Amino acid sequence: MATLVEKGASGTAVWVDDRLGSSNFVKRSLNKVFPDHWSFMLGEIALYSFIVLLLSGTYLTLFYEGSSREVIYNGSYIPLKGIPMSAAYASTLHISFDVRGGLIMRQIHHWAALLFMASIVVHLMRVFFTGAFRKPRELNWLIGVGLLILGIVEGFAGYSLPDDLLSGTGLRIAYSIALSIPVVGTWAAFLVFGGEYPGGAIIERLYPIHILLVPGIILGLITFHMMLIWFQKHTQFAGPGRTETNVVGSRIYPAYAAKAGGFFFLVFAVMAALGGLAQINPIWLYGPYDPSQVSAGSQPDWYVGFLDGSTRLMPNWELRTLGHTFSPNVLLPTQILPGVLFVLLMLYPFIEAKLTGDKGYHNLLDRPRDRPVRTGLGAMAISFYVILMIAGGNDIIASIFHLSINEITYTLRTALFLVPPLVFVLTKRVCLSLQHADDDLLHHGIESGTIRRLPSGEFIEETVALPSQYGVLLATTPERRELLARSEAEHAAAGAIASKPRGFFRAKGGVVVEEPTDQRQLEGTVD
Amino acid sequence: MSDSIRDRLSSPEDDGPAQPLTTAGFVQTDSRSAHGGAQVAPSTHATPATEGGDQGSHSGGRLRDDPQRAKAAERAVATLFLLSVVGVIGFVVSYIAAPFDFGKNGYQYYTPLLGIFMTLALTGVGAGAVLWAKTLMVDEETVQERHDLASDPADRASAAALLKSGAEASGLPRRSLLRNSLLLGAGSLAILPIPLVFGFAKFQHKERILSDTGWKAGARLLDELGRAVKLGDLEVGGVKSVFPDVPGGRRMADSAALLIRMEPDVLHTVPDRKDWVQDGHIVYSVICTHLGCPVKLYEAQTHHLFCPCHQSTFDAANGAKALFGPAARNLPQLAISVDSDGYFVAQGDFSEPVGPSFWERKPSYSDKVGK
Numbered sequence: 001m002a003t004l005v006e007k008g009a010s011g012t013a014v015w016v017d018d019r020l021g022s023s024n025f026v027k028r029s030l031n032k033v034f035p036d037h038w039s040f041m042l043g044e045i046a047l048y049s050f051i052v053l054l055l056s057g058t059y060l061t062l063f064y065e066g067s068s069r070e071v072i073y074n075g076s077y078i079p080l081k082g083i084p085m086s087a088a089y090a091s092t093l094h095i096s097f098d099v100r101g102g103l104i105m106r107q108i109h110h111w112a113a114l115l116f117m118a119s120i121v122v123h124l125m126r127v128f129f130t131g132a133f134r135k136p137r138e139l140n141w142l143i144g145v146g147l148l149i150l151g152i153v154e155g156f157a158g159y160s161l162p163d164d165l166l167s168g169t170g171l172r173i174a175y176s177i178a179l180s181i182p183v184v185g186t187w188a189a190f191l192v193f194g195g196e197y198p199g200g201a202i203i204e205r206l207y208p209i210h211i212l213l214v215p216g217i218i219l220g221l222i223t224f225h226m227m228l229i230w231f232q233k234h235t236q237f238a239g240p241g242r243t244e245t246n247v248v249g250s251r252i253y254p255a256y257a258a259k260a261g262g263f264f265f266l267v268f269a270v271m272a273a274l275g276g277l278a279q280i281n282p283i284w285l286y287g288p289y290d291p292s293q294v295s296a297g298s299q300p301d302w303y304v305g306f307l308d309g310s311t312r313l314m315p316n317w318e319l320r321t322l323g324h325t326f327s328p329n330v331l332l333p334t335q336i337l338p339g340v341l342f343v344l345l346m347l348y349p350f351i352e353a354k355l356t357g358d359k360g361y362h363n364l365l366d367r368p369r370d371r372p373v374r375t376g377l378g379a380m381a382i383s384f385y386v387i388l389m390i391a392g393g394n395d396i397i398a399s400i401f402h403l404s405i406n407e408i409t410y411t412l413r414t415a416l417f418l419v420p421p422l423v424f425v426l427t428k429r430v431c432l433s434l435q436h437a438d439d440d441l442l443h444h445g446i447e448s449g450t451i452r453r454l455p456s457g458e459f460i461e462e463t464v465a466l467p468s469q470y471g472v473l474l475a476t477t478p479e480r481r482e483l484l485a486r487s488e489a490e491h492a493a494a495g496a497i498a499s500k501p502r503g504f505f506r507a508k509g510g511v512v513v514e515e516p517t518d519q520r521q522l523e524g525t526v527d
Numbered sequence: 528m529s530d531s532i533r534d535r536l537s538s539p540e541d542d543g544p545a546q547p548l549t550t551a552g553f554v555q556t557d558s559r560s561a562h563g564g565a566q567v568a569p570s571t572h573a574t575p576a577t578e579g580g581d582q583g584s585h586s587g588g589r590l591r592d593d594p595q596r597a598k599a600a601e602r603a604v605a606t607l608f609l610l611s612v613v614g615v616i617g618f619v620v621s622y623i624a625a626p627f628d629f630g631k632n633g634y635q636y637y638t639p640l641l642g643i644f645m646t647l648a649l650t651g652v653g654a655g656a657v658l659w660a661k662t663l664m665v666d667e668e669t670v671q672e673r674h675d676l677a678s679d680p681a682d683r684a685s686a687a688a689l690l691k692s693g694a695e696a697s698g699l700p701r702r703s704l705l706r707n708s709l710l711l712g713a714g715s716l717a718i719l720p721i722p723l724v725f726g727f728a729k730f731q732h733k734e735r736i737l738s739d740t741g742w743k744a745g746a747r748l749l750d751e752l753g754r755a756v757k758l759g760d761l762e763v764g765g766v767k768s769v770f771p772d773v774p775g776g777r778r779m780a781d782s783a784a785l786l787i788r789m790e791p792d793v794l795h796t797v798p799d800r801k802d803w804v805q806d807g808h809i810v811y812s813v814i815c816t817h818l819g820c821p822v823k824l825y826e827a828q829t830h831h832l833f834c835p836c837h838q839s840t841f842d843a844a845n846g847a848k849a850l851f852g853p854a855a856r857n858l859p860q861l862a863i864s865v866d867s868d869g870y871f872v873a874q875g876d877f878s879e880p881v882g883p884s885f886w887e888r889k890p891s892y893s894d895k896v897g898k
Contacts, residue, residue, distance in 0.1 A: 033669050033671035076628060101635075102639075177818065185886045190731070246673060247671045248669050248683050255664040259656070259657050265649045265654075268653070269645075269646045269649035275638075275642055291825075312837045316853050320890030325886065325887075330817070330883065330884070405838055409852075
């Protein structure tokens, strides 16, 4: 049996190689080394979620009808029988109640979309805080931000397709936002919606955008994203033997591939569990879209939440002059704010390089504490975003905690301007303190807990030299490397001290001890 | 393992097979090298000193050398793989046999059942593969050199020279007529798709369209079920959604309105709108002047109308003036009267364009009310 499989495989390989000369490529590819760190799998989750989205989405297209044509519902869901509704909504009900396995596919699709966006955002934070966006990876940063924006667009389009009461409300808001654009607002809104709201064309237009145009672009960009990772090789954290000019990790075949492949199924399994057990977007409870109805507690999907929040926090500034109405109360929080945020995000690698004057290649990742300003800025951005998210749920907070919605809104308005700078300063201080703690460790080594009394009567605590793999991790600058070398020399001169190290560095299961890293390697880690 | 660092430092085991990763022999070249790839450096974790207690990231294959534990690991992996078979069988059986039709006894467990078996099926293969890789596969830490991304200066120069000579061979830099006409011709192609956009455009009088709703003089106020609303149908403190009695009025996105009844003496109206209300009954558009959500949450005590989308609050007793939230303008009012049969009728269209602001909206519409 095994020989049969082997024969078949080698036969196929020979056939392909005769025509494509693929062996050289295969040889090189399978030997490719990938560095390992848990945070590197965040982007993987995004990729796998996208695959699940494509699979489940394709299934849904076979049943969904993207049409606003009015029909009378006559499916299995009794509470809505005989009710006029759009064909889009009726077909979504059909998927949910009359197609076996349709509901779980719908729910997997929705959960996968939420997970896709969440993993993109967390992956982006990892890349930001570790400085993985620096030269030579700025292009991949731009592609990544592009994917984030496209993901939001794609998610909103998909959220709108069922044409239920909640999504219809979202579409009306989108129409009104378009209306607020100065000078061309009415033209733009009528162009997209096919006339005055509801216009009768938006579902028909969103459908091909959602299933063809945007996913096609996303697929292309993801491919390009991966090709660049492959070509430029992945970044790695500092560690024993790791330098700016090498990659230390697993070869892609077989163990890494098995882990990554297995991980795909695990991610898929999580989405299957969510799709099967955790109800999401029960559109049959909302009813068909009716412009005169809305339910309280209308929240968009989480990734649009920050824009909903900014809209809620905005004061009611409106300018009525010279025969026209101009609406900063809509324009600012829904268009100008995201525009500015995403442009800043895209330009960040270039701004940082400009301000620091850093034109070098970077393949070793930063520890966030070693870049206090960047880490502070990142934390500041997160706090700004989180406040907007909270504001997006201000009505829910008010009703759960029995608070006044007005006071929540006033508080969050103030917090939006006060908290982020505070977070910046605090984060920066914490980073600097952590750096000092690192310097201490480098300088003195690890506190042993053993007190020695000197002949003079003085008490001192003995210290142990830092194990070299931690030393390499901490010694990120020439000064620190000097500190480490001096400390190591001192400890060596003092003779090895027999005592148990305490605290963080008494790692679980004992500390792995390495031979001291030789100096040539340390030279290699120069920034 | 609780050995102290001191003990470990002096441990003779460390002088054994463990070796630093980067001695000249291990560092192996770029993947494009003649040797065709990276070579394996014996991982430090393979040393007996670290076995078992090692939590390092490259723990793969750590059981290979222990036949008994390797056998146990193999059985565990196989069990997980077989779990997938159980999951698939469960999935197929419940797909066919579980109660599915809406309302049927137990139908609500159909999707959860599929979910559980699907999860089982996917977890089996996924967890099995990961466990396999982590316990039984050879996965040693390997070093690979990065290749320089930037090209050789010589290559750069020759590429630039090639481009330049090619351009010259085409004659483009020299022939300015050719160059300019090409620029013009190709540039004009960018204009080609623009007319197509007009296929989407609506050449309508935007301001008029956005100002007109379904309401007209004499149109009765119908409730959600299409029944005409009479004076006396509503208690004090009550509200009712109303729609114009015109064809399709119930579904018009701009015509939905709210009839509110309050004590006549709490209702403040501006002098020229005294006869727009009837015996404490007043009608406002429900389309929010902020982003168009229906403003229908009414609090009878305070006479506040509340928008569930962005929490704009309007004072219904005072011309629906915007009190709080991002909405800048009051809700438009519909003048009503009562016809000879006692039914409410509209006196005309709303006092101003309903819904969100737009560029062509004339400032003169606002704001006589609530000041």
